Amino acid sequence: MSAIGELAALRRTKAERPKPSPAEQGDNKAALVFLAPWFAGLALITVGPITASLYLSFTDYSLLDAPEWTGLDNYIAMAGDPRLFTSLRVTFTYVFVSVPLQLAAALGLALFLDRGLRGLPIYRSVFYLPSLMGASVAVAILWRRIFGNAGLINQILALFGVEGPGWIAHPDYALGTLIVFNVWTFGSPMVIFLAGLRQIPRHLYEASAIDGAGKARQFRSVTIPLLTPIIFFNLVLQTIFAFQAFTQAFVVSGGTGGPIDSTLFYTLYLYEEGFANLHMGYASAMAWLLLVIIAALTAVNFFASKYWVFYDD
């Protein structure tokens, strides 16, 4: 079961922990030892900083002087910050356009590949490679060259006599190139879909065939329902990942989020405020807003999943 599946299961079922074997009773001390690094990390690297950033979000803090309590000032400033709203609009557009397209591509190809096609491992590798390299600065640099003024896309368009615009320099297209980027990395959700398709018991297909179900009916009544937990898992994870996209936008726009803020991802603006302008208090408030947005969206996803995700356990 996937991580999301486990979480969903924890929520749905009351604890029926496997009966502890005699060897495993009263392991509190041993657990403390084995979990010591994790507990330390949870306290120092995760929970501590989350709490600290909540405090800092109510202060004016430049790293040089001590934080100065300013109450809700940062949040009030955020409500009147047009660049913040721009960054939210850019990020939401990016997430809500690229994630569905990416998942559709991943699911489509996984279904296409699943029928015991010869050469499956090779195809899978080829489609997977971009998602492995997509997070790197190198490929972001490549993207700049591909969609640049005299880039690969325009060179190919020129072969057909079309003169393409400077995609990255044009505020109407720059975000589009990043959306294409994210869709291009559909390989990892595709591999998850492929693994999910293989988990569907064959006898269900055989039984439904005996009952007279055709291919289309089997797809609708067997494949899709049994795949919904995987679709849900991919949806939650890729949404969270997409909200955190940074490298591509940073490198492609030369760190500015330009042209005219058309690729100003939320993370980019947060970086700029926190680490270029040293507005640590403001950046902390932004971080909290991001946390709330992601938590809310994930909660909506989990809530909505009751209506369309099929669990057979």
Next chain:
Amino acid sequence: MTEHDLPGADDRATRRGREHDPAAHRGPAGTAAGAPAAARLRADWPHLLRRLGKHALLITAGLVMIYPLLWMVASSFKPTALIFRDPSLIPSQLDLGNYTAGWNALAHPFTHYLMNSLVVVAGAVLGNLVSCSMAAYAFARLNFRGRKLWFAVMLMSIMLPIHVVIVPQYVLFSQLDWINTYLPLVVPKLLATDAFFIFLMVQFFRGVPRDLTEAAHIDGAGHARIFLQVMLPLSMPALATTAIFTFIWTWNDFFSQLIFLTDPNMYTVPVALRTFVDSTSDSSWGSLMAMSVVSLIPIFLIFLFGQRYLVRGIATTGLK
């Protein structure tokens, strides 16, 4: 979805493939009926055509997918002026000049940044292997108070964006005087903050037969020995998956390296490439491409030789 299911699932899929293969079905039947080969061939035409069409489609899609990467490699051998004109994959002249120029284009030779990245990656891999396997053992095999709660906390921490904690982390690390060292990049791994891998190993450890660990317990082994001498040796695939993914993620990681490393001496490959791209005029795109290719070689090698673990790893946990 556990690691163990996958190899079996692979076989199943292959078998299913063969059953669906019309040639496998009709071949023997056709021969038994004494049908001439030509007739058999004709009967299979629609199938054959459909399969060919499918492959043609997939090959085209695959080419479109990796064309950018192939073009990057080709461009790295082209004189810069050609990169802006020539969309083809085969350079008209083979030019290694980009590599020699790129290698020395920054304050340090590129080897310096590669070594820096390697140090960070080695620390991160070691940290994750030790700390995550320990935590996973506790979650998978120990019975302690609050296990369910802590397990849920661990799962939720997988989904926590780094941006939420980066500012206070920066404050913390700068007070410890750790900025421009590799400690902010390595110490968190020693503290099992990459919960993804805890989850991956929990999944794997759950599949290790309880008989084996219980036998060791009856023989008087404590948890430390069971963990080190029974569990870990049986879990090499999970450890390999963890090592490989940590390598790739850390090698590619840009955000935290950009924030914690500001001294050019300490730059890792991604940060060095970024300064390169900022200082690049149109005339040195060739060498930039060449260094980009160099920076991807380790990832590509892992992809070639470690694919089995990669595919299992994502299938189990949904890693990126």
